[in-house]
Amino acid sequence: MTTLLAFLVVIFVLVIVHEYGHYLAARLSGVKVLKFSIGFGKPLFVKRMGRDGTEWAISALPLGGYVKMLDEREGGVDGSEAHRAFNRATVWRRIVIVSAGPLANFLLAIVVFWGLLMHGIPAIKPIIGEPGQGTPAAVAGLRDGDEIVRVGDDGVRTFGDLRLTLVEAAAKKARIEIELTNGEVRELDLSSLSETYFEGDGRVLGVQPYMPPLSPVIGRLEPGGAAEQAGLKAGDRILSVDGQAVVRWQDFAQYVRGRAGTEIELQVESAAGQRAVRLTPATLTEQGQQIGRVGIGPEIDPALFASLQTEERYPPLQALGQAAVKTWDSAILSLEMLGRMVLGQVSWRNLSGPVSIADYAGQSAEQGWLSFVGFLAIISIGLGVINLLPIPLLDGGHLMYYFVEVFRGRPVSEQVMELGARIGMAIIGAMIFLALYNDVLRLLNE
Numbered sequence: 001m002t003t004l005l006a007f008l009v010v011i012f013v014l015v016i017v018h019e020y021g022h023y024l025a026a027r028l029s030g031v032k033v034l035k036f037s038i039g040f041g042k043p044l045f046v047k048r049m050g051r052d053g054t055e056w057a058i059s060a061l062p063l064g065g066y067v068k069m070l071d072e073r074e075g076g077v078d079g080s081e082a083h084r085a086f087n088r089a090t091v092w093r094r095i096v097i098v099s100a101g102p103l104a105n106f107l108l109a110i111v112v113f114w115g116l117l118m119h120g121i122p123a124i125k126p127i128i129g130e131p132g133q134g135t136p137a138a139v140a141g142l143r144d145g146d147e148i149v150r151v152g153d154d155g156v157r158t159f160g161d162l163r164l165t166l167v168e169a170a171a172k173k174a175r176i177e178i179e180l181t182n183g184e185v186r187e188l189d190l191s192s193l194s195e196t197y198f199e200g201d202g203r204v205l206g207v208q209p210y211m212p213p214l215s216p217v218i219g220r221l222e223p224g225g226a227a228e229q230a231g232l233k234a235g236d237r238i239l240s241v242d243g244q245a246v247v248r249w250q251d252f253a254q255y256v257r258g259r260a261g262t263e264i265e266l267q268v269e270s271a272a273g274q275r276a277v278r279l280t281p282a283t284l285t286e287q288g289q290q291i292g293r294v295g296i297g298p299e300i301d302p303a304l305f306a307s308l309q310t311e312e313r314y315p316p317l318q319a320l321g322q323a324a325v326k327t328w329d330s331a332i333l334s335l336e337m338l339g340r341m342v343l344g345q346v347s348w349r350n351l352s353g354p355v356s357i358a359d360y361a362g363q364s365a366e367q368g369w370l371s372f373v374g375f376l377a378i379i380s381i382g383l384g385v386i387n388l389l390p391i392p393l394l395d396g397g398h399l400m401y402y403f404v405e406v407f408r409g410r411p412v413s414e415q416v417m418e419l420g421a422r423i424g425m426a427i428i429g430a431m432i433f434l435a436l437y438n439d440v441l442r443l444l445n446e
Contacts, residue, residue: 003362006372007354008062010361012038014105014380015065018387021104022067022097029093032084035068063354069097091405098398105384106327112377113323120313121370123158127210127308130250135206140178140186145210150179158312159209166190166207168333210308214249217299225295230279232296233270240267249298256281260292327381334385353435392417392424 015038026033032052039059046057069086130144131137151165169176170190178186216238221228238246246252260283281292364375388396401412
């Protein structure tokens, strides 16, 4: 229920902001708005308001929305209102009206980031865990517990900054310098990095958040998981696995990952004494590889993580500047990733559909309002970028036609626009299919 509610809130807010951008720009440009709809299909709620009697509606399918303006190409227009028709507006006014939707999404993101950065965003320090053998981070000589303060020319204050900067560098397959707190500099070679890096959590690169050594004591169990079915309980201490002593939780977790579908034997200690437990890790697919999972998590002492925490907070004016930078960087990264998908340099598996977005929305909502509104800002940026792509039927497609009109001195012909609409529909249909296909794959892998 949380996931569904969070998803609906995200869609509702983003659609209102996007379409209101179009609506406001149209009104300011003297164009009459006939209808403002949240969603498509059969209207569930309709009310006429304002001097022009604009019809405000909430429709059955809440995966978008639209603003319908007076337009002589879509039906008869009374002569007294012809001057208020969209098609009669100057090309520059049409450009303003169409671009106002995506710009409203970017503005929302800036406002959200601004508020978050003034309030303070809890974060973790850019300290990395043990890089996997053979990963670029390991080859560069990075070690467990190293804290990174600079990547290339960019300073990093949080692990989120570090991850974003490395994603940008990895997309360009660059060689990049990394500076540590002790002043040491390492060169990270990302030139041969596989596209699977963008599908995972950083293991391919070898950069993951630092995890303090944890005792091998079970703190939580996944309902229905292999561990629960085998009779393991919260508070049980894992002494050994297949005869090998377990000192840290991380060592046990790494061992299980490599035993997918293979029975293992644990020696476990609890208040009732020691006992042997046999179980078989479930098999999951991650980045094209099969890994083992038994459905348990460690007992965590919050004091262990206190020294790893930080807060990103700025005074109002500086927060506004940082909010604009965050929005710009996220938009450029989204655009670069889409471009690399088209060129085949990044896998299309990174394209998320409504199921994945709903899942992320639910997860962020469960983590608290700060996480949820931050997620809202990121999705708002993505919506703005997608809508500016030069694909017919999207805002960017219309802008492409209008700029052609600016340079040619006359509008694009109806025949060209009709052909473009068919091509745009095919492209958008393919993107929707791929996004839904990726959603299904993620569900099956989980």
